[in-house]
Amino acid sequence: MKINYKKSGCFLMIHLVFLFSCAKQPLVELPITTSSDIALEHYKTAMKHWEVGDNLEKRVQLDSAIMIDPNFALALDMNDIPDRSKRKAYQKKAQSLIDKVTDQERMILLIRDSYRNNNMDNALSYATELVDKNPNSYEAYDWLGIVQSDRNEIDNAIRSFEKAIKINSDDFTAYDYLMGHHIPSGDRVMLPEERRSVDKGLEYGDELIRIRPDAGFPYHFKANCYRQMGEFEKATPLYEKSIEKRRGKSSEGTALLVSGHNYMFGGDYKKARKRYEEAIETSKTKQGWYNLNSYLTWSYVFESNYNGAIKNIEKARGQLEEKGFSGERLLWNKAISDWARFVCYAHNQMEKKANEALESSISFSNQRAALINDPIVKRNTNSGIAYNRVWNHTLFGRYDKARESLNELKKIQEKINSPTAMYGYYDLLGMITLNQSRPEEALEYFEKGNPTDTYFLYFKALALKATGNKAGAKEILTDIANTNFSYWQLAIMKDRAKRMLENI
Structure with a gap:
């Protein structure tokens, strides 16, 4: 009442x-x-x-x-x-x-x-x-659990969500986040690899379908469980059900996208890219169109085809004004496009072009921050610039310059009131230290970094291997090699992890 x-x-x-x-x-x-x-x-x-x-x-x-x-x-x-x-x-x-x-x-x-x-x-x-x-x-x-998850305090978050479910057995949000601790979904914070359970994911997925059988998302999320296990044929009908439920809705593109991921990790890149293109075409917003294009880009990186990736980045970037972007959003998308070009050039060992792409991205980021004129945006922009400069210098062996930019990053991040604020600093410090042949010290820094960042976990595995802990290295590399979700860190590291495993 x-x-x-x-x-x-x-x-x-x-x-x-x-x-x-x-x-x-x-x-x-x-x-x-x-x-x-x-x-x-x-x-x-x-x-x-x-x-x-x-x-x-x-x-x-x-x-x-x-x-x-x-x-x-x-x-x-x-x-x-x-x-x-x-x-x-x-x-x-x-x-x-x-x-x-x-x-x-x-x-x-x-x-x-x-x-x-x-x-x-x-x-x-x-x-x-x-x-x-x-x-x-x-x-x-639910609110407490969401905050705890985003602080990477996942055990506390699990307890909060379980309390929510005891009060309301139909709490969709609680089951959604609990599942997201085990199975990738968007930007959800996950448990460390060794604590994730696909069986738990399937259990939570069934609850989501029970609560919202009308919606496409629960079927998509459950399908992700089978994709993670490499059971792509089992995942397919659930993805198709998700597409069916989402036809005509703004999330239709997402349904087509994740179906494309299933084909890609199953080895059918041609069919995957066809689905990606369908997803892009069905997008109901221009920003959705741009965001979906990024997955088409990373599909080329998964094949180590950096030229194909760059070609797609430049194609989308060249259409931004035509799609109606202007002002800060145009500047932001140009900054992101040039950052993606930097990532591709840098990991294809094209130093000059990587430097140019990064500086272009930085220029657009600074223009956007000046246009918005907001102190938080300015701080985050400066943090991103320092982070990317450290990363670029490290990739090309410019370690003195990397440490200079790292100090700038530290000054910004240590003022932020969050337990995750220093993750990037320590991950980059670990990478620099490892590249300077100090793997034991590097491991100390990686332990203070993001425990679920695939990119830096790869370097942590290299540090473990260098210190003689081949079993620890193999465990991390196997997890990376067997992961079947599309994001840029994995696109770069999945094939590298497979090749490294052959030498352990």
């Missing part, structure tokens, strides 16, 4: 919703402040789209909610529209309404604002407060 009451300024408070789980325990949803029941329904529909990756549909529903209630704080904050200036205006307005919403909404808004400011310590503090004040809310535990 929904209880509404008037507030000053003609607000209605959508207070508490009591449902009953199969255990007949009251299920409490966090209150949401809005002046309209219809706006609330649009918001709830948006969140349903969000949890299965239908992002365009989510934004349409949030736009409708805001049109009806311009002071709907959560709808404003959750609406990640592509127009950055409008998105920032929405976020600013949402934060200005923080004293006019419930305490629960206030903490959610503060969690999200902490993410935008890269302050994961504050995010954890607010999420913990949300749970402390709402111990019977599955949504509160």
Whole structure:
């Protein structure tokens, strides 16, 4: 039952919703402040789209909610529209309404604002407060689990999500994240390789399908389990089911994309690229078109065909203005394109072109930061520049220059309140130290880096091999060689890992 009451300024408070789980325990949803029941329904529909990756549909529903209630704080904050200036205006307005919403909404808004400011310590503090004040809310535990996952505190996150499920056995978000700790999905933080379980992934996947049989995403996610095991034929019908469920939706391109991955890792690059091209053609947004093109690029890198990759990068880059990109988004996509060219040139040992591509990327990044004129963007831009310069110098043996840029990176990152802030610094320091023939010292640094970064795990394996720990090296290299998911780090390292295993 929904209880509404008037507030000053003609607000209605959508207070508490009591449902009953199969255990007949009251299920409490966090209150949401809005002046309209219809706006609330649009918001709830948006969140349903969000949890299965239908992002365009989510934004349409949030736009409708805001049109009806311009002071709907959560709808404003959750609406990640592509127009950055409008998105920032929405976020600013949402934060200005923080004293006019419930305490629960206030903490959610503060969690999200902490993410935008890269302050994961504050995010954890607010999420913990949300749970402390709402111990019977599955949504509160979801927020805490999400923050803990993103802080790479996965054991704590698992406990939070399991508590959420005890309260609500149909908690899609909790099962989604629990599965994502074992099976790759987007940018989810995963358990270390030795603790991942495909069986757990299949178990969680079945729960997702049970809860949302109408959506394509759960079938896609379960198919990922079979793809990881190399059972590509078992994965195929689930990917096809995902495509069927997503036809006409903004996530159709994603469904076609992951089906293409299944063909690629099964060895059929021709069919994979045909699927990638279908995905690109079906994209309903220009940014989606650009993002999907990157996977076509990396498919060439998986074959060590860097020329093919660069040709695709330049083809997409040359169409940016034609597709309607302008302003900061045009600058950002040009920066990313040139960064991708740098990666390809650098790993194909083309030093001059790698240097030129990186400096071009840096130039566009700086232009974008100047245009946006935001201190967080400026800091993140400077951090990215320092990181990439360290990496470039290291790849070409310029270790003194690499350490100079590494010191710049350290000064930036050590001021960020997050347990993961120094991962990149230590991974790069480990790579430099290994290349300077100090593998024991390098291992100390890799232990402080990102425990799941495929690129640097490869170098950690080299360090283990150099110190005589062939079993440890073989374990890491085998994991890399057997991984069947598409991302640039694996594209570079999968074949290298296979070749290295032959020499152990």
